[in-house]
Amino acid sequence: MSGAGRRFSRWPSGLLAAAGFGALLVFAAFAPEFLPDPDPSRAWQGPGEMPPFGADDRGRSLWVYATQGASILAWPALLAGFVVALLAVFGGVVRATGAARLDGWVQGMGEVVGALPRMVVVLVVALIVPADSRSLYPLAVTWALLAAPGAMDEAAAVAERLGGSRFVEALRAHGYSAARIFLLHIVGYNLRPVVVRQAAEVSMQVVFLELALSYLALAGDRPSLTHADSVMSWAGLLSQGYTWLVIDMESGHALALGLGLIALVTGASLAVSHAARAR
């Protein structure tokens, strides 16, 4: 397949990724600021009776869960991906420049950071944030920083396979500027697939992190760790769906919506990685 052909074949992935993330942002934009009053007479109504997604155990529309949940995690997840991408690029560039001492320090710090129990660090950050400022942003950035060593390592390995500093010297000999060498040849052509894939994975992990923390907070009757208590997370859908699994409550549609939203996020993430893969 020709280069143009390969580029074209990445378009569907690119479109899918854009559609997925776009849907997320649109949901977020439509999220109501507060939970509406419940209507117990409409508890567990299906999508047919309460379009588009049906109702929860309190008769509230699941549309509220979908939109408010998206508003909680959309932008923080993207931010986390961006942070990881930046750090991965840094790791790759350091290895490409052959700065051995800096590389050693980066690696050493990466080992220590990588060994920290991530969930505990994230949980501590969540508990430190004052109730007024509770959001997913600090946790997303924390998660990104903790996940960065792995991304930096992988990017560094890619840079090393290029030949490290000898690759840079060779391109210099061709007369390319430093900016072109690092930005285009190293980052653009070679690091791009791994950086984008890592960014997409971390974004996805942040979404799953939010689900896990919110679920455990709900289950433990605790204040939310990732958002204001006046909004609902997608974890609420999983919590409703759990009762369908265990005691056959009529909440299967909530579980289906929850899984569907998770599939939306993972699909968009996969599509981004596929669109950015190497030529």
Next chain:
Amino acid sequence: MALRNALRSAGVTALALAGTGATLSYHEVSLPTTLNPLFAATMSDYRSQELVFDRLWFHDAVTNELKTRIVEKWELAEGGKAIKVTLKSGLKWHDGKSMSAKDLCFTVRAMLDKGTPSPIAEGYRGVLEGCEVQGGNSALIRFTRVFHNPRERLGFAILPEGAFQSTAITPDLDFSAHPVGSGPFKGSRGRRGVVFDAFANVHHQPGIAQLQLSEGNDPLIQVKTIINNGVQGIIAVPPTLRPDVSASDEVALKSYDLRSWWFIAVNTNKGFLADKRVRQALNLMLDRSKLRELAIGVKPGEQNSPCEFISGPFVQSSAYYNRAIPVVERSDRARSDKLLTDAGLAKQGGSWTWKGQSINLKIGMLAPLNTEAPDLLSLIGNQLGEGGFKRVENKISEDEWNRQILTGQAGDYDLLVGKWSFGLVEDVNDQFHSRGGKNGKVNIFNYANPSVDTVLQEYDRARTDTAAQDAYHRLHATLADDLPYLFLWKLDTKSAWRTGVRNNIIAPYHYFTEIDGWRYDK
């Protein structure tokens, strides 16, 4: 007497050994944080400790009269400032040692010891002065002053002197997980639950061989589990799930009087909320009937409702409740708006402002209350929102509630939704007296009103029940007008027990006071 007790003890042991061997498992709201009565922090702690320890005096669950299992005789001394207590003989600790007056005085000294960092002990430091062992298994307990209800001031659990190195008792001792008590059961805390094994004694003859406590998690699943006989009891069934339990023939709902009432505390020190008219306006902005309907599931006009509105800091069945003060069931938006306007607030763009600044109410609620009253926080927020207030809603963890809210450091909140539960003594002085010294210890927003302080001091000085009731009736009237709290309701707690569990009398507040009489037929 000693021989009779010994024979009784032997007989009881034989009975216990020959007993049904029945094990009852039940779900609690949460696992107890500790089995040491000095550090009880949650209701689950109090209920669990009731199984393991004896209190000097307790209220009979049926007649409410003051009773004791361990006191042989008592008499007031020193003009009412002391009480001489003689313990029964033959009482045993779970480690087999005998209980004596020394243990009673040890417990008092431990509570008075400043090296015992216990909020419960701190409460007794304002009541007790000391204890002296006298002959014949007697002890003389001295009070800080004369009380009109001295025995009710001695509702603490007795601890064994032999289990501690000193009177400075800290929470991290092994005793907290493996206590030695004199109660009907011996308790042992594990990671996922607590096991209570029956311990026959002169004064306890438990009919159940073992109790197993586990954490309940999702209430819906708890209800299904009890219906399927996965467990035999649930301590607290949320109101919205009670119909499911009632529908089952094999499970019965039983009342559990927690003597608790719900409230919204108002920050009377903060800007516009310092004006009584604003508080009255907020009071009129709430539609309690709708709140009750949507959060608790009680429809207007429903008979035998588990949720009774209140207009002051007592439950309606209390002798201290002033029935002359009406409750506010429905909202009155017109009156509310007039009051706000009179207080100097103005509406701009549909939202209230004060001195040109937009008002953003910060509302908090103790998080675990959401299980009993789902969505209450958001319902209150929505009603205030409809009334024209912008708001921020936060749930507050128990730790933060105990550490910040109850200690008067909640200054950045405007409104706090909470619940008070009372044990033996319905004393609200600590909630409403201005904070300072030994007063106002749990005065949430540091409310200070000299006329309220005066009434509370009258209650403290009261020598008769009538005088105490009069003082509290006046307090009720004053608070209903001044509104440092918007009083919501008293909500009955209901437990669910399988019908095979018989004679299961549930004592108010402490729950398992009458556990000796419980029986279980599988």
Next chain:
Amino acid sequence: MTRWWIRPLVRLVAALLLPVAVPAILTLLIWALPGDPASIICPPETCGGSAGLAERWHLDDGPMGFFRHWAAGALHGDFGRSWRMLQGVEVGELLAEAVPTTLVLLALAGVPVGLGVVGAVTGRLPAKADPLFHVLGLMPSIVLGLAAAALVQLEFGAGAFDGSARWARLVGGALVLAFSDGALAGAVTGTRGLFSAEARQRYVGIAVLRGETVLSNTLPNVAPALVGQLRARVLHLLSGAVIVEALLEINGLGDLLWGGTIWQDFGVVLAAATAFAVLSAALLVVQAVAEVLVALHVRRAPAVGAE
């Protein structure tokens, strides 16, 4: 070429530092939590004795003072007692149960992952199966964990923690860890990618022409990267164990970490985190040793007969 020892040396130094650095860093972090355990149990505004309790628990010494006291005790195997999570219970007792439980959980999770790696290396697992693993790996641990918890609850009841219920929780948790969040998929595709990239090297082709096997030539060269990948997988599993153990109520290190942090039970958090760090350090040492051995093997001059 002369710098080949830097990477393994960094790993060894990190391995030595981890069991100290991790609890020290966590001490600083948990010190930032609002309030402290002593003032939660006995708020100074309403309860006398708070200062004494803080002194007993070395909370009045600052974070590093606290950490020094804790570390001094830990070196002698004394991790103190739980302050709040399981008040009064010895932390050592909790660790004695939690460490083997988490190791069993990881070992069980390692079975499908290990089989996947071996299958990828030997070619028994065809590359066509990779998309299936990928799809399975997209499931977040929270979803699979809830499904596993539901199955356990249905089969054994919510309050069953002994005997077969315990094993059901462990096996369920292990399967969740292995299959969710891309653990197995990453192990299979990562290993396959490593070996296939190495197999494309010219020296391998020449070796094959000489009658040698691909595996015997590629394995020494990919061994460090492979060990590194496996170490990353184990760390990934360890990290996921916190959520899985909390969901499935498994009495492991992850559950101790979670509960200890929520309850601000500093002794429990630090002890569990140190155990985590020790496991991580052990893996780092294994990786460093593998790198050294391979480097020595590669640099060993082959025996050549004199002509």
